[in-house]
Amino acid sequence: MYRFYTHMISTALLLASGASAWAAEDTEQLRRDANRLFDPIPTQHPRIEDGEITSAQIELGRKLFFDPRLSRSQIISCNSCHNVGTGGADNVPTSIGHGWQKGPRNSPTVLNAVFNVAQFWDGRAQDLAAQAKGPVQASVEMNNTPERVEQTLESMPEYVDAFDQAFPDSDAPVSFDHMASAIEAFETTLVTPNARFDRFLRGEDTLDAEEQEGLSLFMSSGCAACHNGMNVGGQAYYPFGVVERPGADILPEDDKGRFAVTQTATDEYVFRAGPLRNIARTAPYFHSGQVWDLEQAVAIMGSSQLGVELDDSQVSAITAFLHTLTGEQPEVAVPILPASTQDTPRPE
């Protein structure tokens, strides 16, 4: 489907791509074309609007997301690597976890993550609840166990009450699974609506000439073939280096991406297309986190994925467009966490 649109758009818009100012009718055409490929971020997720996710679950999830006692050391929380104040990520090449160990990949943003087809760079978790269980147990991240997490949560009466309220129909409200569900509920609130691009899509605002140029190029040159949908990416899997494989600094040989999930030869070096929402806030880039400059990242994508050497003005225009993807960042209050008790496992 995207191939069809991409082809159509590239025909329509390459004609306009040299223009320094946009006629109103061209802007309207660009808006129509963009609306076929992208969707604005809603102000609230449908599951919250429908009441499928309750406020008790969200509130519990907020506590858990910020609680360092989910980690064995008791100093690492979800927010440590997915900081809601810094674009939902930690903005270092690869995350630093238990014992200062370096993780294998760059921390993906939690913002708008609910709109991705699946979680992690290789899509190995089908949803945010499944994702939340990973880092808690990973030895290089939070290095904890489900049993120890449950023991920790059960040791604090405030948490026991909060789980009761969040999961009123359950026989065993305090559980590792419910921890993950509550974190998912909270993370579902972490959306960034009303980016300038969203207002453009809805016809509420315009983009400047360079940004429109960038959007046009983004669609016509093929970027939108992989980076489309609500998250401008995050919807499907593609080989990194489809035309030309980047150097081992950017694409380390021993990380074969989705191959580890599917054990299928064609999935070697296949990754989920990066969701590009708020991308200007989450350097460094790629799963290896080795590229700090967004313009450089755009140029690398051109050569590795499209086989195109984008010139400076094209790179600059696409980058200007990418800056319009920064939405309203969520305002989250630091939760006041229950105090540990004598039954709470000690940090290790």
Add this chain to the structure above:
Amino acid sequence: MYRFYTHMISTALLLASGASAWAAEDTEQLRRDANRLFDPIPTQHPRIEDGEITSAQIELGRKLFFDPRLSRSQIISCNSCHNVGTGGADNVPTSIGHGWQKGPRNSPTVLNAVFNVAQFWDGRAQDLAAQAKGPVQASVEMNNTPERVEQTLESMPEYVDAFDQAFPDSDAPVSFDHMASAIEAFETTLVTPNARFDRFLRGEDTLDAEEQEGLSLFMSSGCAACHNGMNVGGQAYYPFGVVERPGADILPEDDKGRFAVTQTATDEYVFRAGPLRNIARTAPYFHSGQVWDLEQAVAIMGSSQLGVELDDSQVSAITAFLHTLTGEQPEVAVPILPASTQDTPRPE
């Protein structure tokens, strides 16, 4: 002065100390005696009320307090060890910093810290601004340099604007000193008013019989000789082990406390009396962070500082009183931090 009150109170109240219920007149007497030794936490600090600290400074300070880019690794912020959601501390024995190094002492709470006579366990910083410069530079904590911090802050236009607004009369608004002043401004907002004890002091509420018993004992047995004033401690320096020195697990021999500040022999093993506000939320206890149980901490204080073996019911009563020192915890929104730029130093 405190000796006089302590003596007076001990005479007056020991008579009542066996009672299981408190007559109204005894409660009134207890309240009067307590009001001579303690003050309620105000809802706002006078420097904020007077406009001496501006909202622009507080808002900048909030950003800086949560910004991990003040650290060399870019993953440790002030809030990492002084988490406003967990009693203003990290609640591990001693803080873990750069490269997973363990600091020498337990992290003191930032909550109400503005009311302490000086900062750090040894009082080596005269105020919160001086304090803020320490951990940023300490190699076992954030491991940064003033120059690198200034370079970091200057690299982000949003920060440059925020410093301009916070320090409008300065020729060089972005500076390490102003960073510290802004953090102090924010930390001045981190107060916890309206603890049950404060409402008791103001005559708005009462305490139950055991809590009153504990307060009475706290004054009569000598605890309040060191732990008095608004922060129920934090006002002056005393030897740890004035009567009987605790074991080396609790009082490590190589940490001589305030001696390192004054180089005076009488200051060996002298520390600032711990401020006891919100103490039930900030285990583990003492500068070594080796005691997890508040009752055990009370018993150790009895033997080491007062030469008294408090019995179980006395320990329990004093602990019940200490729980009434938990105030309203500050609600702080995670600040949306400026994005790094190409000029921002990279994490190391």
